[in-house]
Amino acid sequence: MHTTHLENLTKSLRGVLGEKLIGTHLRYDELTINVHADDIFTVSKMLRDNPMFSFDTLIDLCGIDYLMYGDELSEKNNFRNRRFAVIYHLLSIDRNHRLRVRVLAENNDFPVVDSITDIWPVANWFEREAFDLYGIVFTYHPDLRRILTDYGFIGNPFRKDFPITGYVEMRYDAEQKRVIYQPVTIEPREITPLVIREANYGDCES
Structure with a gap:
């Protein structure tokens, strides 16, 4: 029954969105649609305002880096060589259905x-997080700045090519009496585990 409901929703989305809908993917009773980055604001407004959909709630928004994902995404969805995506999870309380929207950045x-804060204001901090962690820029965002890392942080830590050690480290300098940034310093060391055994460990009882 749930699959039939999603199949009907898919047909309705195709009819309303038309060419703005690049593709659909129905799996594990979850529906995902793909749209162009240039159309996300218009599509989001249609999904919220059209009574057939009434997606009044944005549950979540996150970034994705497909750098090491492989060619499967590109081949199935004609998104060749696209690396960064934004995923939107929508809920219609009135119609009791959910939808995942995927947008891949062109560059x-x-x-x-484009930012969707004018449609779902809750997207504000979600978009700031994706900007901070992935470096995805949301045009027309009212206050796009880092939200989890420090103001002087270099790079975007959720990108697949971001080094585990980071680029710089922070410490307090006693001479300058302030916090400073410097290149990461890692001293190589050999760790030998300490093993403690009982005196008669492994002996069989007679």
Whole structure:
């Protein structure tokens, strides 16, 4: 029954969104649609305002880096060589259905997607998080700045090519009497586990 409901929702989305809908993916009773980055604001407004959908709630918004994902995404969805995506999870309380929307940024070097804060204000901090962690820029965002890392942080820590050690480290300098940043310093060391055994460990009782 649930699958039939999602199949009907898919047909309705195709009829209303038309060419703005690049593709659909129904799996494990979850429906995902793909749209162009340039259309996300218009599509979001249609999904919220059209009474057939009434997606009044944005549950979540997150970024994704497909750098090491492989070619499966590109081949199935004609998104060849696209690296960064934004995923939107929508809920219609009135119609009791959910939807996942995926948008891939056009430019890998400078990923840009329009903000949807004017449609769902809760997207504000979600978009700031994706900007901070993935470097995805949301145009028309009212206050796009880092939200989890420090103001002087270099890079975007959720990108697949971001080094585990980071680029810089922070410490307090007693001479300058302030916090400073410096290149990461890691001293190589050999760790030998300490093993303690009982005196008669392994002996069989007679």
